[in-house]
Amino acid sequence: MELSVHQFRSKAEQQLFDLFAQSAAALPGAANPFVSGLREQAIKTYGSLGLPHRRVEAWKYTDLRERIGDIGPLIGSGGARAGEAELEAAFGEGLAHLPAYRLVLVEGALRVELSDMSDLRAAGVEVGALAHMLEMPPAWLKETLGQVNPREDDAVLALNTALMTGGVALRLAEGVTLDKPIHIVHLDGTGAAASAFTRNVIVAETGASATVLESFGSLGLKGLLRNAVTEVKLGDKSAIQHVKLQREALETIHLNTWLANIATDARYNAFQLSVGAELARNQLYVGFDGEGSATDVSGATLARGKQHCDTTLIVEHRVPRCESRELYKLVLDDDARGIFQGKVIVLPDAQKTDGKQMAQALLLSETAEFDSKPELEIFADDVVCGHGATSGQIDEDLLFYLESRGLPEEQARALLIQAFVGEAFEVLDDETLRDAFAATAADWLGAPAE
């Protein structure tokens, strides 16, 4: 393959490129011209960008070139066990037993025998292993893959397109409403350092609605580089609640990108809770392409030790009368670092846009750091947009109130932290899910769950 690439500056940068060169012929869909075309275009993009570093504005606080060391091989099937016990250990009881259509990805590939494929099909959802579908993609996948709110400037996304090995593709047919969430479980494997590139595609046709939960957890692999992408295409009047729990092992580098395109009168609600990984970068790119739609992109980060968690989102209003809301809550202890970058773009046609953004951090130590960078780029004149950021410590008056009722200081603190984070969970309308997330937060705090 002839490629003009820039001079790679780090070993990892070169290794990622080599990983593609070595494995391209064996990647799923290698024989399919559409898929191999996508991959080649993507590796060219990566070649011209290299790994993002701090002089790239969007990566100002998260220098991947510096942070990523050696690149492990593509994760392969080692037959890691992923039964109920493993799920419980990885995600906690509440989430592991959440009533849902379960789709289980282990070692970068869908385990059909652990997944509720036929139940999901009976409910009106076309579902398949991405690796399988890439060999001969159906028309709907061809119209979607790599085309949902695409970004040319994102090397992490480009790497995923070049190297994606598995994941799931879902199509909710017109009017389908699911009675329980779809739960996409992402587990690593066991053994030595490896890299996992997974890709999910969700298409919600006119009037379809569902909750899709993606959970990320560990089976004990040491040194995972995770690059996971999900593309969500929302048709007219559709509604997707897209929820994530990231509870990866502490040695993991977690890179996650969600892309969403929203048609007319549709609703996309995203919520992410991050508690794991040594370094996490959550990217959300949401674009409005139809009027009268709305999105709520919210989340919470709980970090301690030397954890680094970066959430970067771009919401692009391209058409009139859409509404966007963002609320992020961060609890940072020890030397943890939390980053929130929220960009709202309102293009000239997007009159009557209503956009609000808020990021709030609770700092539990003197050395924790919160970096917030709201960016509003407004090119229309009849809009309502606002943003805010706060950072503070536990309110001593509230603490006194709780202690005066007999709560020991530690329990009172935990309750206040749970309360701070709990406000973010309120956007989840599924009560079981909200409880499971509250339990995860309580678990992180070492407090009894409600």
Place this chain on the structure above:
Amino acid sequence: MLEIKNLHTNVDGREILKGLDLTLPTGEVHAIMGPNGSGKSTLAYVLAGNEDYEVTEGSIAWDGKDLTEMDPTERAVAGVFLAFQYPMEIPGVATMTFLRSAVNALRKARGEEELSTPDFLRLVKQKAKGLKIDIEMLRRPLNVGFSGGEKKRNEILQMTLLEPEICVLDETDSGLDIDALRIVADGVNALRTKKRSMLVITHYQRLLNYIVPDKVHVMADGRIARSGGPELALELEKSGYAEFGGKATAA
């Protein structure tokens, strides 16, 4: 018996209590009245153990125990309860969750078995009814969006559930209309026993028509300036706090 002797207290380096002496025998209800700024609320916070209020001199003894050596949690366990003038709003904590945490924290600290959820719910429902508290209110975040009356009734509900031995009510009547005042006063009166002492802090005599005290103390400039029977409150109603350094208007 609660015995406060020569109590001096600083807030932000400024002396507010300047040698306060007060004795509250077990089972009695005493009212503390006084002009704004006389140190009434400071006394309430000091008794509950707020660390912003620094005791520089004097003692607070209760049945031989030195309260000043205890943190707020320990005082609550020992039986001290402060009904706040401005109860805190805590978004994200359901009132019911808070109540159960408090009741069980105290039971645990006192070596009693924690209440199960159904047992606790039964208890709350029964106690809430007496205070005309709708159970739906308790599902809302603690004090968030509560009216003034709801907040105060919630304080009395906590007092009822936690069964303290010393109750300090800090201007519990402020912001209440006459109906709410009656409900709150009935709730307080229901808790009057031979073993429970109460300190009712108020600016106005009105509350004392409903909660009739055994004794009335008037505070001025960080000390008890005068003590007497319930009739002292009526006298103040007429004459105001002028002689105690307050404005010359009737209280």
